[in-house]
Amino acid sequence: MEEEPRHLAELYRMAVLGRLTAKIVHEITTPAGSIRSNNEVLARSLDALGKLLSDATVKKCAPPAKALDILETLKNLAGVDKIACDRISAVVRGLKTYARVEEGELRKTNLNDLLRDTLKLAGVEFRNRVTLVEDFGEMPAVECYPQSLSQVFLNLLVNAGQAIEGEGQVTVRTRAENGWARISISDTGTGIAPEHRDRIFTPGFTTKPAGEGTGLGLVITREIVVDHHHGTITFESEPGRGTTFHARIPITHPRNRS
Numbered sequence: 001m002e003e004e005p006r007h008l009a010e011l012y013r014m015a016v017l018g019r020l021t022a023k024i025v026h027e028i029t030t031p032a033g034s035i036r037s038n039n040e041v042l043a044r045s046l047d048a049l050g051k052l053l054s055d056a057t058v059k060k061c062a063p064p065a066k067a068l069d070i071l072e073t074l075k076n077l078a079g080v081d082k083i084a085c086d087r088i089s090a091v092v093r094g095l096k097t098y099a100r101v102e103e104g105e106l107r108k109t110n111l112n113d114l115l116r117d118t119l120k121l122a123g124v125e126f127r128n129r130v131t132l133v134e135d136f137g138e139m140p141a142v143e144c145y146p147q148s149l150s151q152v153f154l155n156l157l158v159n160a161g162q163a164i165e166g167e168g169q170v171t172v173r174t175r176a177e178n179g180w181a182r183i184s185i186s187d188t189g190t191g192i193a194p195e196h197r198d199r200i201f202t203p204g205f206t207t208k209p210a211g212e213g214t215g216l217g218l219v220i221t222r223e224i225v226v227d228h229h230h231g232t233i234t235f236e237s238e239p240g241r242g243t244t245f246h247a248r249i250p251i252t253h254p255r256n257r258s
Contacts, residue, residue: 163189
């Protein structure tokens with residue numbers, strides 16, 4: 001991308017991160033608090049278990065049933081802590097992918113993995129209001145700029161979630177098609193009004209309330225897909241039933257084709 005568009009994309013990316021910061025903190029703080037609380041229970045349980053086993057050793061008898069109960073409790077707490085750690089790791093991994101400064105060279109990337117990381121980050125925005133569904137096909141490694149595509153995916157996912165009033169569903173599909181990777185993001189939202197469809201990629205245009213939309217997200221998304229990756233981005237929408245965006249990326253970047 002040229003210097004000015006690249007700078008604009010960077011500013012928009014940081015604005016998205018700023019908006020997500022409080023939710024990311026909450027998403028990490030909650031499982032961290034669970035781990036901390038469990039750690040206190042683990043410490044007390046280990047003390048009690050140690051005393052029971054010590055008494056059994058002195059008395060030269062089998063450990064009491066209570067010791068087995070404590071062991072089961074410790075096992076359950078360890079399982080809860082693993083889930084909490086996985087949750088933190090997933091959010092941090094998605095954040096690192098999105099926030100990473102783009103490398104100057106193309107890299108072969110597993111787009112399904114990149115989408116999974118981005119979905120974890122998008123889930124921070126949606127919480128339990130929006131159900132995220134994965135429908136991933138088998139995909140070869142795609143030659144691309146992964147951080148830029150992560151921004152595309154997050155832009156489309158956040159837009160999809162914001163288009164849903166109340167509860168709904170966002171479905172992400174991937175398919176390999178004749179040398180192209182197709183990524184489709186569908187929502188069950190309000191759809192795009194016919195009179196707005198010719199303007200959604202226009203700089204500054206937004207249907208969001210004042211203070212919520214910049215009119216830059218889809219502009220930057222189109223630029224990254226079309227100009228940066230020589231791909232295409234299209235959409236289909238039905239008012240009241242939702243919208244699907246289709247991004248198509250060449251599996252081999254044209255720069256490296258023979």
